Amino acid sequence: MSEPGLREPPHDVVIVGGGHNGLTAAAYLALAGKSVLVLEREDHVGGAAVSAQAFPGxxxxxSRYSYLVSLLPQRIIDELGLEIELARRRYSSYTPxxxxxxxxxxxxxxxxxATGTSFDRVGAAADFPAWNAFYSDTGRAARAxxxxxxxxxxxxxxxxALLGDDRxxxxxIERPLGTALRDRFQNxxxxxxxxxxxxxxxxxxxxSPDLAANRCFLYHVIGNGTGDWDVPVGGMGAVTGELEKAARQAGARIETDAEVTAITPDGEVRYRHGTVDRVVQGRHVLANVAPWVxxxxxxxNAPASVRPGGDRGNDAKPEGAQVKVNLLLTRLPRLRDATVSPEAAFGGTFHINETLTQLEQAHAQADRGGFPELLxxxxxxxxxxxxxxxxxxxVAAGAQTLTVFALHAPHRWLTEENNDERRDRLQAAVLASLNSVLAEPIEDLIMTDAGGRPCxxxxxxxxxEHALNLPxxxxxxxxxxxxxxxDDEPRSTSAERWGVATEHPRILLCGAGARRGGGVSGIGGHNAAMAVLEA
Incomplete structure (x- = not known):
């Protein structure tokens, strides 16, 4: 790099981004005796895996962004000595x-x-044995x-061969998910x-013939061999806090307020720390940022292997398709279904307006640029x-949190100019979707903050994209x-074998953009660390 900057001593590994995967990689590498520098642009680590006081006073x-844990392997918890408690939910789901x-x-x-009786009440008695058989099959896939x-x-x-069942x-893996759904369930x-x-x-x-839904489905049902999605006790920040502690205790150096501005293929990293421009050389650079970033x-000037898009070499920017709403309520809302208590209904995943027909119609409408009334x-x-x-x-007053994750709200709807208006519209659509199944308006139960604003x-x-640098x-x-x-993909380098390779040998992916990335898992960080240690 030609620009001046305060040059630091080199490190074995420089990690760009202090999210949970970066902290996982830092802990493993520091424990192995490597000199590790983690650079995080925010004033705190954790990325999307954080807890926050969202409402003043x-x-x-x-858990402001990510909220449940399934894919974090017990192996990582044990090897890093993480004191993490995950609460198993009795109820899987409730769907009006x-x-x-x-x-x-x-x-x-x-x-x-009781579950069998519930299937019968919605006219799906014939699907109850099919349900048990289907999830027995996903359990086999998870264990394999x-x-x-x-x-x-x-x-x-x-x-x-590991799965051992061609059917x-x-x-x-081979046919669109919708085929299996229609073959195995009637309702x-x-x-x-x-x-x-x-x-x-x-x-x-x-x-879709591109099988995007299949890949997403597979990751959602294999976590820790069971597919269970658990609640992190203390919030998602408790998970990040343990990873940060493990990394620091192992000897990793973590710098916050350190925004990386450029990387070269030979491992030189430029960043701004406060008002000072700095340059550091890494024998390896681990990118805990999206491949697009x-x-x-x-x-x-990156080659095809680090460019974004469904096909390597496709320069299309990634697109998310969800809206997330956090609420704090004075109590749980009453349901129109008098046979189910709110504690049971909200004790698992509460699905709203998510029949297969509704999901497919919402996707088709959004893909055409339309805006569904009920998300x-x-x-x-x-x-x-x-x-x-x-x-x-x-707690004594009976307050409860709700996290709503709405599907099929694609990024293409938004611009810098319309984001505020569209945010209000999306929020209204989420609340309308909630009210379509509740016995009372959700708005009447929303607490107010210290300034009298709804929580x-x-x-x-x-x-x-703005808050987390997620393209x-x-x-x-x-x-x-x-x-x-x-079968014909290259496996000659440790980075290729671990699924973290870019075309630059010194630069590895260690975040959700690595193969087997996504979710709060630490897998990308673990695998990048293993690739470095094997190199």
């Missing part, structure tokens, strides 16, 4: 029937008979494939509940499983990839 620490919202489907892990995520990538043929391989509501695991963070039809830091939504109540995120006073916070994809608000940093290599 209200003592509630919300949009044809008659006085009834709904409640899936209760603790009462199989999840142990590979912290190992060098298997090939497609090796992964297929399942065809259903989950539209049941099909939709299953389909949502293929659509969270992914703008796709379940019938890495490409920009490399002055747009498909998923709701999570952290405070039911973990009241520790609320002050004792709020509601809405994040569009553009807000995520297009894509929560996976780009299109998800299979957790295996194609």
């Amino acid at each position: 209200v003592d509630a620490r919300l 029937d949009p044809a008659d919202t006085r009834t709904g489907l409640l899936v209760d892990h603790g009462d199989d008979e 494939l999840f142990p590979t995520v912290c190992e060098p990538l298997p090939t497609r043929s090796e992964a297929r 399942l391989w065809e259903q989950f 539209d509501l049941v099909r939709g509940v299953v389909a949502t695991d293929g659509l969270i963070g992914t703008f796709a039809s379940v019938d 890495l490409w920009q830091l490399l002055d747009g 498909p939504c998923e709701i999570y109540c952290h405070s039911l499983s973990d009241p520790s995120i609320l002050s004792p006073e709020l 509601i916070e809405t994040k569009t994809t553009l807000d995520l 297009g608000g894509n929560i996976f940093h780009g299109p998800l990839e299979w957790p295996f290599l194609e």
Whole structure:
């Protein structure tokens, strides 16, 4: 680089971005005796895996962006000595029937008979055994494939052999997800509940031949060999806090307020720390940023292997397709379905307007530029499983948090000029979707902050791009990839074998944009660290 800057002593590894994957990589590498520097542009580490007091004067620490944990391997927790508690939810899901919202489907892990009765109440009795068989199959896939995520990538043929069931391989890997849903279930509501695991963070039809929904679905059902999505006790910030502690105790140096402005292929990193421009050389540079962002830091001269897009070499910017709404309520709302308590309905994932027909119609409408009146939504109540995120006073008063994740709200709807107006419109659509199944308006239950403002916070994809440097608000940093290599893909370097390679040998991906990235998992960070240690 020709520009002047305060030159620092070189490090074995410079990590760009202090999100949870960067901290995971830092901990492993520092424990192995490497000199590690982590550079984070914000005044705190954690990226999307943070807790925050979102509402002024209200003592509630919300998992502001990411909110549940499934993909963080127990292996990483054990190897780094992380003191993390994850609360298992008794209820899997509740889904009101949009044809008659006085009834709904409640899936209760603790009462199989009650679950069967619930299937019968929504006219889906024939799908109950099919449901159990289907999730027995996803459990087999999870037990076969999840142990590979912290190992060098298997090939497609090796992964297929590990699963050991050609029928399942065809259903989950080779054919569009919608085919399996229609073959195995009769009821539209049941099909939709299953389909949502293929659509969270992914703008796709379940019938798309590119199989984007299949890849998303696979990652959502294999976590830790069970597919369970657990609540992090203390909020998502508790997970990041343990990773930061592990990295610092191992000897990693972490600098916040340190914005990286450029990277060269030979491992030189330029960053601004406060008002000072600095330059540091890394034997390896780990990019805990989206591949699109890495490409920009490399002055747009990156080769195809670090460019964004569904196909390597496709320069399309990634696109997210969701809106997230955080609420603090005085209490849980009453349901139109009098047979289910609010505590049970909100104790798992609460699906709203997510039959398969509704999901496909919402996608098609959004793809044409239309704006659905009732967004498909998923709701999570952290405070039911973990009241520790609320002050004792709020707990005693019966307050509860709700996190709403609405699907099929693509980034293409937004511009810098219309983001405020569209945010308001999206928030209104989310609240309308909620009210379509509640026995009382959700607005009547929203608490107010110290300034008298409603305790509601809405994040569009553009807000995520601004706050977290996620291009297009894509929560996976780009299109998800299979957790295996194609049989003819190169495996000659450690970075290729671990799924973290770029075309620059010194620069590796270590975030959600690595193969097997996405979600709060630490997998990208672990695998980048292993690639460095093997190099």
